[in-house]
Amino acid sequence: MEITEIRAVPLSDPVPEEKRHRTDLGTKVKTDATLVFVETDEGHTGVGAALGHPPTVESIVEGSLAPALVGEDPTYTGRLWEKLYSGSRAEPSLERGYSQPRWDRRGYTLEAISGVDIALWDVTGKAFDQPVYKLLGAVRDDIRAYASGGWATGEGAADELRGYVDRGFDAVKMRAVGHEEFSVENTLERVGIAREGIGDDVDLMVDAHGSLDVPTAIRLARRMEAYDLTWFEEPISPDDHPGLAEVRDATEIPIATGESEFTRFDFRSLFDHGALDVAQPDVARCGGITESRRVATMASARNVKFAPHAWGSGALFAASLHLAMSTPNCPILEVPQAYMPLLDDLYEEEFDIRDGRVYAPDRPGLGFTVREDFAERFEYVEGPEYEF
The missing domain is CATH 3.20.20.120 (Enolase-like C-terminal domain)
Structure with missing residues (x-):
C-alpha cells in the first residue's frame, strides 16, 4: 500500500453570541481546526486533525510534508514520523540512532506533523481492520x-x-x-x-x-x-x-x-x-x-x-x-x-x-466517518478564536 495524496482542509466553527463564554483568554467567538486527509492506492483514507492557524497549517502540510510521504507505506507510522521531524536528515538519524530534527521543529510545523500522524494511524487501522487503540x-x-x-x-x-x-x-x-x-x-x-x-x-x-x-x-x-x-x-x-x-x-x-x-x-x-x-x-x-x-x-x-x-x-x-x-x-x-x-x-x-x-468504537481506524458536507458546514473564517 502506498500514499497517493495528502491534503489539508481549514475549518471554522463560529459560536453564536448567546453561547459564548469568557475566560482569561478572552471571549470565545469560534473554534478553528485543520483536517488532514491521507489517501492510499488501496482506497483507504485516513483523517487527522491539527491545531494552529489553519491556512498556515494547510500550507505546511501540502507544501512541505506531503511531498516527503507520497509513495511511502502509511503503516510505517514510526518511520514516517521521523522522516517528517528530521526532514532531509531522516535516514542518517535512523541509522545513527539519535534525533537530528529539522530547524522548524516546533509551532505550526509540529502541529501539521501531528495532523498527518493521526491520519496515518487512521489509515493503518483501516488497513488492518482494527481500531487504533487495539x-x-x-x-x-x-x-x-x-x-x-x-x-x-x-x-x-x-x-x-x-x-x-x-x-x-x-x-x-x-x-x-x-x-x-x-x-x-x-x-x-x-x-x-x-x-x-x-x-x-x-x-x-x-x-x-x-x-x-x-x-x-x-x-x-x-x-x-x-x-x-x-x-x-x-x-x-x-x-x-x-x-x-x-x-x-x-x-x-x-x-x-x-x-x-x-x-x-x-x-x-x-x-x-x-x-x-x-x-x-x-x-x-x-x-x-x-x-x-x-x-x-x-x-x-x-x-x-x-x-x-x-x-x-x-x-x-x-x-x-x-x-x-x-x-x-x-x-x-x-x-x-x-x-x-x-x-x-x-x-x-x-x-x-x-x-x-x-x-471506544469497535470500527477500524479511529472509527468515525466525516460527514460529506463538512467543508461547507464548517467553512473557514479568518480571524482570531478569542476576542479580548
Missing part, C-alpha cells in the same frame, strides 16, 4: 470522563457544574477565571461555591490557562487546598518549567500541564524539573499519536499520570480517545462542554459517552 495495545474499552467547562460566576458556578453531575459525570473542571476579572478572592469564592454545589464525592479540577505568575499561583493554590482539588491545571506560563516546579513544591494540590508543549523533549524538561503530576499533551499539537505515546511512557516511568488535552475538533477527540484506551497510566479523559459542533457534528457517528464514561 493496534496500540488495548488497556480498556471504556474510561472515566470529566466534564470540562466551568465559566460561570457566583451561584452560576454551582449550577453549571451541578448540571454536569446531573448528566452522570463524577469529575468536573472549572476555569480559574470566569466572566469577571481575575483575583484570588474571586476565584476562591467561585471554587467554594462550586464545591458546595457538587458535594464532596465529585472530583473538582481548576484550570488557570497559564495566566498567573508564580507568587500568585502559590498563594491561590495554598488557599484552594481546603476544597480538595484533584488537580490545578496550568497555573503559570508553560515557558517557565522551573517556576512550575516551585508551585508544585509549595502546594498539596497535584499539578497538571502539557497542552502547550511540543514533543517528548519538551516533556522531558517538565519531568526533569519535577514540575507536574499529570501530563496533558494535546495529540494535535504534541506530535500526533506516535509522539503522545512516547510522552505517556516517559510519564509512566516516573509515576506521572497521563490525561490528554482533548479540546477541539471531533478528529482530535477521536484520536485522544484511542490514546486513553491504550495508555495504562491514563485514568480519565476530558470531555468538553462548550458549544462546539466541530466536535459533536463532524462525524456521521456519535461519540458514545454515557454515565460519565467514554466508550
Whole structure:
C-alpha cells in the first residue's frame, strides 16, 4: 500500500453570541481546526486533525510534508514520523540512532506533523481492520470522563457544574477565571461555591490557562487546598518549567500541564524539573499519536499520570480517545462542554459517552466517518478564536 495524496482542509466553527463564554483568554467567538486527509492506492483514507492557524497549517502540510510521504507505506507510522521531524536528515538519524530534527521543529510545523500522524494511524487501522487503540495495545474499552467547562460566576458556578453531575459525570473542571476579572478572592469564592454545589464525592479540577505568575499561583493554590482539588491545571506560563516546579513544591494540590508543549523533549524538561503530576499533551499539537505515546511512557516511568488535552475538533477527540484506551497510566479523559459542533457534528457517528464514561468504537481506524458536507458546514473564517 502506498500514499497517493495528502491534503489539508481549514475549518471554522463560529459560536453564536448567546453561547459564548469568557475566560482569561478572552471571549470565545469560534473554534478553528485543520483536517488532514491521507489517501492510499488501496482506497483507504485516513483523517487527522491539527491545531494552529489553519491556512498556515494547510500550507505546511501540502507544501512541505506531503511531498516527503507520497509513495511511502502509511503503516510505517514510526518511520514516517521521523522522516517528517528530521526532514532531509531522516535516514542518517535512523541509522545513527539519535534525533537530528529539522530547524522548524516546533509551532505550526509540529502541529501539521501531528495532523498527518493521526491520519496515518487512521489509515493503518483501516488497513488492518482494527481500531487504533487495539493496534496500540488495548488497556480498556471504556474510561472515566470529566466534564470540562466551568465559566460561570457566583451561584452560576454551582449550577453549571451541578448540571454536569446531573448528566452522570463524577469529575468536573472549572476555569480559574470566569466572566469577571481575575483575583484570588474571586476565584476562591467561585471554587467554594462550586464545591458546595457538587458535594464532596465529585472530583473538582481548576484550570488557570497559564495566566498567573508564580507568587500568585502559590498563594491561590495554598488557599484552594481546603476544597480538595484533584488537580490545578496550568497555573503559570508553560515557558517557565522551573517556576512550575516551585508551585508544585509549595502546594498539596497535584499539578497538571502539557497542552502547550511540543514533543517528548519538551516533556522531558517538565519531568526533569519535577514540575507536574499529570501530563496533558494535546495529540494535535504534541506530535500526533506516535509522539503522545512516547510522552505517556516517559510519564509512566516516573509515576506521572497521563490525561490528554482533548479540546477541539471531533478528529482530535477521536484520536485522544484511542490514546486513553491504550495508555495504562491514563485514568480519565476530558470531555468538553462548550458549544462546539466541530466536535459533536463532524462525524456521521456519535461519540458514545454515557454515565460519565467514554466508550471506544469497535470500527477500524479511529472509527468515525466525516460527514460529506463538512467543508461547507464548517467553512473557514479568518480571524482570531478569542476576542479580548
